[in-house]
Amino acid sequence: MTAEKLCQSCTYPIDNIEDRGTEKDGSKSNLYCKYCYQNGEFTDPDMTLQRMIGIATSEMKKQHLSKELISQTTDMLPGLLRWKVKST
Numbered sequence: 726m727t728a729e730k731l732c733q734s735c736t737y738p739i740d741n742i743e744d745r746g747t748e749k750d751g752s753k754s755n756l757y758c759k760y761c762y763q764n765g766e767f768t769d770p771d772m773t774l775q776r777m778i779g780i781a782t783s784e785m786k787k788q789h790l791s792k793e794l795i796s797q798t799t800d801m802l803p804g805l806l807r808w809k810v811k812s813t
């Protein structure tokens with residue numbers, strides 16, 4: 726079983742430590758990527774799940790990923806830690 730580590734905000738793969746966000750103390754986040762999370766805060770605190778789905782979809786379309794893969798990924802988004810806790 727390969728448990729790939731994914732950003733718990735946008736599903737960006739964070740297996741590589743270089744791709745991870747940073748906590749306030751400068752350590753690497755185990756949960757979020759560098760695009761979502763810097764210095765212990767989300768880079769875009771006003772981001773909503775709906776907007777994230779839109780951004781993820783357009784990014785994946787740019788990469789010419791299959792429709793199946795795109796919908797698989799966007800289906801995962803609501804279950805991610807960032808969106809689970811703030812579901813209102």
Ligand SMILES: [Zn+2]
Nearest residue numbers: 732735758761
């Ligand atoms: Zn992310």
